[in-house]
Amino acid sequence: MRYMVLVGHDEKGGKTLSPEQHQALFAAYQKYEADLKQAGVLLGGDPLKGSEQAVRISSQGGKRRLLDGPFSESKEIIGGYFVLDVKSRDEAVEWAARCPAAQLDAWSYVELREIQEIPR
């Protein structure tokens, strides 16, 4: 079973970190990734750049609309993801709970989503 661990956070919260806190967070993610690899469950994952470089694209009445980030109405953004291959939902939950974003204060969280297999 494949799951995606989505790392969500309040973009402003991340900007209030001191350099030391930043470094500690980086180290925590490195350790998390090493643990996932050592357990043989990591299939992939990446951090994502900030929403100031993001763009939202939609279509209205046949006309393409682009909206450049950052998006004023939403405070929470997806900051990265991990793709895991595990035997059960419980195992996925346990791994998600160990993600640094799930262990920090209120400005970050983890959302766990099972990847839908498309029968082709």
Added chain:
Amino acid sequence: MSASDAHSVDVVARAAAAIWRIESAKLIAVLARLLRSVDLAEELAQDAFVEALESWRKSGIPDNPGGWLMTAGRHRALDVLRHTRRAERKHEQIEREGQGSIAADFDEISDDVIGDDLLRLMFVACHPVLSQEARVALTLRLFGGLTTSEIGRAFLVPEATVAQRITRAKRILAEKDIPYELPQASDLHARLESVLEVIYLVFNEGYLASAGDDWMRPALCEDALRLGRILAQLVPTESEVHALLALMEIQASRARARIGPDGEAILLLDQDRSKWDTLLVRRGLAGLTRAESLVQRGAGPYLIQAAIAGCHARAREARETDWPRIAALYAALMHVAPSPVVELNRAVAAGMAFGPAVGLAIVDPLFDDPDLRQYPFLPSVRADLLARLGRFAEAKAAVEQAADLTRNARERTLFLERAAEYGRIDAR
């Protein structure tokens, strides 16, 4: 007990089961090094787990459940070691010295140490003194977290047989006093080969059986992939380790495409390649590149097989396959791991690359090989090459020979259909 208590007990039990799956190999690995016994390590790890379950039911799951289990397990190991040493040595003074050295073993355990312990345990579980069945069972039990009954179902043997294999394996490890050490550099490649062989055996057991009706067997592929990934993280500089993982990932990427709607096998060249799992293909090809970059003294057998699998993976359609390269890779494989089946595959590739006459010239001498006397694919390949040369009467006879040899009813039907087809063309 109220309903909500029962609910929370269930939640803790399920989380604990997941934690056990994640932590047990590390815990057993560390304890096995301290205690020099897989058997005792496994027992104490299970005791620690029972203790954890009781405690977590009262006070909830701790922030660092792995650390919790490790501490509980090590305390138990320390008790056992103190007890044994006390029994062994009467002098108080010696005992104090002994405790000093025990305490040193029990310093905070870093991730590097745990990694080394996992690797030690993998080498011990796959030790050449053990039979292949025992290595497989022990590895799946210790690293895959499979129960003896799951292993039994996966390999279609009674649970009692698996339990017996594991017990006997542990006894042999104890009797022969197999050390919990990383192999010496001179021995490393031979020992690693044994580990790779076990992992690939598990994979093939799952892969080749996925047409069967037992739902457990495809899960064996996942277990093997997981073992391969663990090993690649533990020994990141070995080409063959990455090569085996790449080979398995590329093969596993075709899982959805190789079984038809009625459960029939679909051969590689007939598969709908849009059904291949692109994530696994991409990972496999990246692993292959990494394995190639790590080659020191010539490509190993897994690297060559992964490169062949990679050739197929890169072809978006069957007709884009780079057959000359595949034929050359099979020739290289004949040098490092010669076998008549590899030679037969070389014949197929050469037939595709350079024409059926070239393939036939490689196939014909193989009929003298006693190992292939009962192998239905030898006359089947020959039939295909003869048909492409327009020699349909001979092709019909060859594929009929293949039909006689196979013990698989579905396969026999396919061979006989081909025979009839060749017969029709020949009669025109």
